[in-house]
Amino acid sequence: MANTISGDADFIKGINNSLFTGVVHSTFNRTFNIKCFENEDLYTIACSKLDNGPNTLIIDVDNMKPLEIEVNDPVRVEKNLLYIGEKLTISSDKAYKWESILPTYPSNVVILKRNLMKMKEYINIHGVGGGIKKNVIPQSPFEAEVSNMLEKRTLLLLNELLNNRISSALPHAVSLVGLGPGLTPSGDDFLTGLFTIINMKNSPFYLYRSFCRDILMKAKTLTNDISYMTLKKASIGKVRESIISLVNSLLIENDEDLILSLNKLLNIGSTSGTDIALGIVFGMEANIRAGGKVC
Amino acid sequence: MLVQALIKPNTYFDSVSLMSLSTKANQIEEVDQAIIAMGTEMNKEVMKNVGLLTPEVEGAGASDLIIVVKAATDELCEIAFKKINDLFTKKNSGKKGKNDLKYSTISSAAVSNPEANLAIIAVNGAYAAREAKKALENDLHVMIFSDNVSIEDEIELKKLAHEKGLFMMGPDCGTAIIGNTALCFANAVRKGNIGIVGASGTGSQEVSVRIHEFGYGISQLIGTGGRDLKEEVGGIMMLDGIQALEDDEETKVIVVVSKPPASSVEEKVLAKIKTCKKPVVVWFVGGNEEKITEAGAHFAKMSKEAALKAVLLAGADESKLNKRALNIPLIEEVRTKLTPEQKYVRGLFSGGTLADEAMHAAMEKFDNVYSNIQRNPEYRLKDRYTSQEHTFIDFGDDEYTQGKPHPMIDPSTRLERFIQEAKDPSVGVIVMDFVIGYGAHEDPVGAFLPAIIEAKQQAEQEGRHLEVIGYVLGTDLDPQNYEEQINKLLAADVTHASSMQNAGLLAREFVVKGE
Numbered sequence: 176m177a178n179t180i181s182g183d184a185d186f187i188k189g190i191n192n193s194l195f196t197g198v199v200h201s202t203f204n205r206t207f208n209i210k211c212f213e214n215e216d217l218y219t220i221a222c223s224k225l226d227n228g229p230n231t232l233i234i235d236v237d238n239m240k241p242l243e244i245e246v247n248d249p250v251r252v253e254k255n256l257l258y259i260g261e262k263l264t265i266s267s268d269k270a271y272k273w274e275s276i277l278p279t280y281p282s283n284v285v286i287l288k289r290n291l292m293k294m295k296e297y298i299n300i301h302g303v304g305g306g307i308k309k310n311v312i313p314q315s316p317f318e319a320e321v322s323n324m325l326e327k328r329t330l331l332l333l334n335e336l337l338n339n340r341i342s343s344a345l346p347h348a349v350s351l352v353g354l355g356p357g358l359t360p361s362g363d364d365f366l367t368g369l370f371t372i373i374n375m376k377n378s379p380f381y382l383y384r385s386f387c388r389d390i391l392m393k394a395k396t397l398t399n400d401i402s403y404m405t406l407k408k409a410s411i412g413k414v415r416e417s418i419i420s421l422v423n424s425l426l427i428e429n430d431e432d433l434i435l436s437l438n439k440l441l442n443i444g445s446t447s448g449t450d451i452a453l454g455i456v457f458g459m460e461a462n463i464r465a466g467g468k469v470c
Numbered sequence: 471m472l473v474q475a476l477i478k479p480n481t482y483f484d485s486v487s488l489m490s491l492s493t494k495a496n497q498i499e500e501v502d503q504a505i506i507a508m509g510t511e512m513n514k515e516v517m518k519n520v521g522l523l524t525p526e527v528e529g530a531g532a533s534d535l536i537i538v539v540k541a542a543t544d545e546l547c548e549i550a551f552k553k554i555n556d557l558f559t560k561k562n563s564g565k566k567g568k569n570d571l572k573y574s575t576i577s578s579a580a581v582s583n584p585e586a587n588l589a590i591i592a593v594n595g596a597y598a599a600r601e602a603k604k605a606l607e608n609d610l611h612v613m614i615f616s617d618n619v620s621i622e623d624e625i626e627l628k629k630l631a632h633e634k635g636l637f638m639m640g641p642d643c644g645t646a647i648i649g650n651t652a653l654c655f656a657n658a659v660r661k662g663n664i665g666i667v668g669a670s671g672t673g674s675q676e677v678s679v680r681i682h683e684f685g686y687g688i689s690q691l692i693g694t695g696g697r698d699l700k701e702e703v704g705g706i707m708m709l710d711g712i713q714a715l716e717d718d719e720e721t722k723v724i725v726v727v728s729k730p731p732a733s734s735v736e737e738k739v740l741a742k743i744k745t746c747k748k749p750v751v752v753w754f755v756g757g758n759e760e761k762i763t764e765a766g767a768h769f770a771k772m773s774k775e776a777a778l779k780a781v782l783l784a785g786a787d788e789s790k791l792n793k794r795a796l797n798i799p800l801i802e803e804v805r806t807k808l809t810p811e812q813k814y815v816r817g818l819f820s821g822g823t824l825a826d827e828a829m830h831a832a833m834e835k836f837d838n839v840y841s842n843i844q845r846n847p848e849y850r851l852k853d854r855y856t857s858q859e860h861t862f863i864d865f866g867d868d869e870y871t872q873g874k875p876h877p878m879i880d881p882s883t884r885l886e887r888f889i890q891e892a893k894d895p896s897v898g899v900i901v902m903d904f905v906i907g908y909g910a911h912e913d914p915v916g917a918f919l920p921a922i923i924e925a926k927q928q929a930e931q932e933g934r935h936l937e938v939i940g941y942v943l944g945t946d947l948d949p950q951n952y953e954e955q956i957n958k959l960l961a962a963d964v965t966h967a968s969s970m971q972n973a974g975l976l977a978r979e980f981v982v983k984g985e
Contacts, residue, residue, distance in 0.1 A: 353532055
């Protein structure tokens with residue numbers, strides 16, 4: 176039996192109401208994903224060192240590998256316990272219920288501007304190249320081409336957004352979905368960061384949240400299930416804890432806090448953390464530059 | 471070349487594993503190019519753009535993993551797929567070695583590795599002092615790679631280390647070799663009986679590779695950080711370093727490397743050397759011979775000279791050493807190729823002390839030597855983007871690295887400047903270092919090669935000869951291929967200098983007129 180340390184409040188609610196059946200979709204060393212039959216969504220069971228996220232339970236296990244969980248293992252709920260075949264039983268009785276809540280966009284952007292500048296400098300030095308951040312010397316023509324396409328398409332997207340041409344921004348945003356070699360392609364990670372900022376209440380682009388939904392409608396066949404699920408949640412402002420921490424840090428004047436939050440995000444995946452961070456920068460800069468014009 | 475693809479349906483690897491597999495796949499001998507990526511529509515578009523789209527790739531879905539290999543023959547593609555498959559198998563069954571362990575705090579790392587005795591701190595400068603203090607409190611020697619640590623923190627940390635009998639190398643310490651293990655930016659050199667204490671990273675690297683080339687080796691290379699010999703810090707680490715090497719049984723000769731210290735610190739260091747029971751060679755770039763010899767030390771004006779004196783003191787037979795004398799006929803030949811207008815040297819360096827050494831060589835012959843690291847404010851570059859007469863630039867200086875990696879990793883800023891200088895008709899010689907070794911760029915010469923070839927051709931078309939001198943700081947044991955780096959320079963008609971000392975001297979001699 177494993178205990179849930181903390182988890183997405185809605186996921187725990189689903190388990191407690193016995194509204195959950197499914198099958199293991201994919202496995203990794205520190206996580207595995209479940210495909211839920213009731214709503215077709217993916218849910219994640221993650222090891223203790225990982226951060227909270229939408230549809231995620233963090234359990235008191237250091238590594239999933241010894242559990243030998245395999246794709247297609249059946250998943251069911253009985254008496255508030257989540258069963259992964261006969262291999263693992265997860266209790267959520269004492270779990271801390273976590274909710275993904277984004278802060279409100281500030282009315283005064285002086286601190287935000289300052290922090291964004293610091294964040295960009297830090298990413299320039301410490302961010303991982305090969306995705307949205309270009310490597311000076313690409314490792315292959317494939318990487319060079321991916322970086323060029325990402326650069327061109329993000330610039331086109333920004334240009335349309337700043338000119339308040341939301342409908343013509345849409346194809347540029349869609350052209351980023353699935354672009355990049357990784358499990359969560361760089362384009363998707365970037366959009367996750369952008370969606371996060373668009374979903375901040377009172378932000379100039381908040382009124383255009385439907386933009387995220389429109390992209391999502393096109394994204395279903397353009398990327399893999401796991402990345403799609405992240406985008407789906409991000410499109411309604413539901414993102415993992417490390418992203419929320421960084422957005423919170425951007426709004427206060429505390430360099431140490433900012434760098435710690437940023438480091439935590441940059442450590443995600445290969446280029447994923449950097450790509451998400453640059454999506455956040457992009458979204459914040461678009462908001463600042465749009466100012467009161469868009470709303 | 472043939473392109474073949476393999477599709478693994480509904481296969482997921484986390485991003486880190488996928489990128490790592492991709493990098494390893496591209497290192498397979500038979501492979502010209504390999505791509506491992508999820509089969510999204512956008513990735514297919516990329517593959518089409520780079521000419522790697524196959525019918526199999528076209529048919530892949532967004533949740534499928536695609537492996538594309540470009541190789542010379544069907545057979546080589548097959549071998550490559552087999553090797554890539556092995557990589558996947560290893561990935562799935564591989565047990566993580568001790569080197570893969572990660573710790574969230576220094577204390578947890580120290581507890582889990584009781585045999586460890588040194589911590590390298592490479593976090594943002596704002597937090598480096600705090601982490602270093604934790605390490606010292608855990609009785610670990612410390613090397614702070616980070617810069618932007620306050621001098622007050624440096625003094626406090628060094629005093630604490632001194633009290634506890636520990637090393638506190640840094641901050642901004644990029645080079646050390648401890649127990650024959652190269653740390654941060656350092657070269658793979660033979661183990662031997664010469665110890666180095668260096669307040670200058672590339673200066674220490676240069677001396678260590680010259681010693682290696684002369685057939686000798688290094689016992690320890692202790693970095694102090696560039697500010698150690700400033701008045702405020704008082705050379706705490708330099709003094710402790712000399713003492714440690716004096717106490718070290720394996721060390722027979724000590725070499726001290728630094729830019730000129732503050733005079734009060736110089737006095738302390740020389741007083742320490744005076745009492746040292748082992749022979750000490752001192753190379754203070756631009757240093758005072760009289761004071762050094764008075765202290766009983768062996769004075770070296772330049773880096774190769776320092777290494778040479780050290781190996782002789784360690785017992786080398788001078789008659790058997792190849793000292794690589796300057797090529798006088800080559801000097802004459804280049805002088806005749808340069809037009810009277812081509813009067814100036816432009817030195818573009820990734821290593822600070824390398825720039826300093828070349829600059830000092832030029833200053834012995836010319837007055838009009840400008841630099842971003844000139845001590846005389848009159849000859850400091852007014853605008854860092856514009857050279858004046860003879861100009862020597864350290865691209866590792868803070869003003870050039872704001873928001874960018876060090877030029878030993880990222881050549882872009884220096885490369886742009888090379889293109890700019892090559893177009894200047896008053897320039898006769900461009901001299902550059904190419905640092906290899908641990909932490910350095912995997913192919914620094916290769917990164918410059920197209921620009922060098924084009925610049926030389928362009929100059930030729932304009933009726934002038936552009937002389938480029940390249941110096942590869944490295945050894946035959948370094949992870950990069952040292953010989954290959956030199957061969958690349960030679961293939962591009964670049965003059966290869968065998969040491970930084972020779973590079974500096976050749977550069978200045980090439981542009982001398984009317985001697």
